[in-house]
Amino acid sequence: MGKRKLVIKRLETLKERHAKFSKRKKGILNKAKEFSVICDIDLALVMFSPSDKPVTYFAHDKDLGYFVEKMEKTSARDLEERRESTNKLLKKIFQKNVEAEVDVRSFSADGDDTVKVQEAQLEEMKNRLDERRKALEDFKNPRNVQDLNQIKSMKEHLITSLERIQKKKNRLLGKYQMERVINASSGPGAVNLAHGTFGDKN
Incomplete structure (x- = not known):
């Protein structure tokens, strides 16, 4: 038996389109990531699902x-x-x-x-x-700036940017605090919680 030929045409039902999109989306995103890494290129991928929900991928954390x-x-x-x-x-x-x-x-x-x-x-x-x-x-x-709508748009953009900055700050702060806890627990004066003893005991 030979390979079945693939017919390129629009799927008739929304359910079929959703299923096909969900199945192929992962492959496309994976290929995009591989492509950007192998060729070291800037790559932006924007797709909209059959229900008009955006799916994006921006290479190198851009x-x-x-x-x-x-x-x-x-x-x-x-x-x-x-x-x-x-x-x-x-x-x-x-x-x-x-x-x-x-x-x-x-x-x-x-x-x-x-x-x-x-x-x-x-x-x-x-x-x-x-x-x-x-x-x-x-x-x-x-x-x-004299346009009120433009000012509102600028405000929304700033709020979104500040939210991203705050999330980044929280992640870095959490990482920093975790490193301090780990360093403190492994230092010479650390508490051995498992045995209830303290380090540097003479």
């Missing part, structure tokens, strides 16, 4: 802001060129994948719609990058 800043430094022309290059690569992979039953003619027929969707997504990304750039400028000069 955060979303780091990748947004890197994207901001890339021109719109370069982003467009990379998008076109990626689309060509994906199409080439689909065409050469003998294990998948992909209707190339249908793929080409739907190409225009796909390009329109991707253009809309690219435009949305540009708008978000513009908003992020403006937000960074506002943080540098908060006195110049």
Whole structure:
């Protein structure tokens, strides 16, 4: 018996899509981590489950802001060129994948719609990058901000950042306190709790 060919198409029921997403998510996240480590690259992976819940992975303990800043430094022309290059690569992979039953003619027929969707997504990304750039400028000069909504957004961002800092602080503090306890219990003047005796007893 030969290998069963994989049909690339949308699963009909939400339950099937959830099951497939849950099964493949771990593999994709694992591959992303391996890829970032082996090639020593910055890598950001963002997915949304069938129920629209976000799943993210940022390599080397970076955060979303780091990748947004890197994207901001890339021109719109370069982003467009990379998008076109990626689309060509994906199409080439689909065409050469003998294990998948992909209707190339249908793929080409739907190409225009796909390009329109991707253009809309690219435009949305540009708008978000513009908003992020403006937000960074506002943080540098908060006195110049006159928009109440922008001030609220800045406040929410600061609160989120402070919460992350507090969690990091608590983890480090807990680790520090644990190390002190361990060092104290292993020192020359330590209490031997098991036998009820004290160290350095002459």
